Amino acid sequence: MERWDRTGRSAAYGAALALSPYLLIKVSWVIGSLVGVLPIGKGFGLAEWVVLNTVTVGMAAIGIALALALVRPWGMRIPGALVAFCSWVGSGFLVSVLPVVLVGALLAVGGDSQASQASQGGGDDPAMPAWEGVLVEFSFVGMGLGLALAVPAYLRRRWPDAFAGRVGDGPRTVPPWAAVVGAAVGLVWLYWAAGGTLGIAHPAVRNTDGYVLAAGYGFWALAGSAAVWTLTRARPARLPRWVPLVFGWVGSGSLFAWSAWKLPLMLYVALAEPPDVTPPENLTVAVVLHLCAVAAGATMLRTLVRTRTRTGTRTHTHTHSHTRVAGR
Structure with a gap:
C-alpha cells in the first residue's frame, strides 16, 4: 500500500473519531433541553432549538459515516455521486470554519474570553463549559484536517484519472x-x-x-x-x-x-x-x-x-x- 493511501486511510479514521465528541454534545443538548435540565439557546423556543440541533446531529452522523466510507471497503460500493456530494458539502463547511476556530484559540490565549466564547458557541449556543468548547473546536479541526487528506486519497482510488493531465x-x-x-x-x-x-x-x-x-x-x-x-x-x-x-x-x-x-x-x-x-x-x-x-x-x-x-x-x-x- 502506498504511503499516500496509508495516510489517507489513517486520516479518515481520525476524522470520524474527532467528530464523535461534537455528535455526543449535540445529542446531549437535544435530550437535555427536552427534559429541562439544559438551557435553550438565546432567541429560540424549545421547538426551534430542538429542530436546529437535531439537524446538526444528523449532519455530524453523516460526517462520521462519510469519513468511514472513505476508508472502508463498503465505501467503494456506495454510489460515487453520493460520496462526492457529501464530501463536497463537508469540505465547504469546514474550510470556512477552521479560520474562526484558529482565531478563537488565539484570542483565548490572549485573554479575550468574550470573543473566545463567541467562537466556541457560534453565537446561538447556550452557555457551555470550557471543556465542551474545546471538544467542539477539536471536532471541527480534526474533521477538517482528516477530510483534507482522506478525500483526495479516496478520489484517487476510485477515479484515478480525475486529476490527470493539464x-x-x-x-x-x-x-x-x-x-x-x-x-x-x-x-x-x-x-x-x-x-x-x-x-x-x-x-x-x-x-x-x-x-x-x-x-x-x-x-x-x-x-x-x-x-x-x-x-x-x-x-x-x-x-x-x-x-x-x-x-x-x-x-x-x-x-x-x-x-x-x-x-x-x-x-x-x-x-x-x-x-x-x-x-x-x-x-x-x-x-x-x-x-x-x-x-x-x-x-x-x-x-x-x-x-x-x-x-x-x-x-x-x-x-x-x-x-x-x-x-x-
Whole structure:
C-alpha cells in the first residue's frame, strides 16, 4: 500500500473519531433541553432549538459515516455521486470554519474570553463549559484536517484519472454565469470583511468571528470562481488540472454549503422576528446573497463534473486510438 493511501486511510479514521465528541454534545443538548435540565439557546423556543440541533446531529452522523466510507471497503460500493456530494458539502463547511476556530484559540490565549466564547458557541449556543468548547473546536479541526487528506486519497482510488493531465487537455467552452455570480458574492463578503457597511443594517453587532467568516467566504468564492473560469477557458494550458479542480471543488462547496445553511436561518429571522436575534446584515440583502451563492455553487460543481467527464472521455479515446495503431 502506498504511503499516500496509508495516510489517507489513517486520516479518515481520525476524522470520524474527532467528530464523535461534537455528535455526543449535540445529542446531549437535544435530550437535555427536552427534559429541562439544559438551557435553550438565546432567541429560540424549545421547538426551534430542538429542530436546529437535531439537524446538526444528523449532519455530524453523516460526517462520521462519510469519513468511514472513505476508508472502508463498503465505501467503494456506495454510489460515487453520493460520496462526492457529501464530501463536497463537508469540505465547504469546514474550510470556512477552521479560520474562526484558529482565531478563537488565539484570542483565548490572549485573554479575550468574550470573543473566545463567541467562537466556541457560534453565537446561538447556550452557555457551555470550557471543556465542551474545546471538544467542539477539536471536532471541527480534526474533521477538517482528516477530510483534507482522506478525500483526495479516496478520489484517487476510485477515479484515478480525475486529476490527470493539464488544463489545456480539455475543450475550451464559454465560462458559466456561475463564475461571475460567485465572484460577485465573494467581493461582497470581502467588502464586509474589510469593514464595509453597505448592506449592513446593524454594524454594532458585528464581531471578530463575523469578519473572519466573511473573509473566508470571500476568498473561497473568488478562488472557486477563478478555478471554474480557468477550466472552461482551458488557459493556462500547461497548468496541472488538479490545481483548479481542487480550488473549484472547495470554493463551490463553500459557496453552497454555508449559504444553504444560512439561508433558512435568515428566512426564519425575517418571518419570526425573534427579539434576541439581530443579524448584522440587512435581511433582504442577506437572503438574496445566499440565494445567489447556493445557485452559483451548485452550478459550478456541475461545470466541474462535466469538464472532468469530457476530458476523461477524450483522454480515453486518445489512448484507445494509440493502442489500436500500435497493435497493427
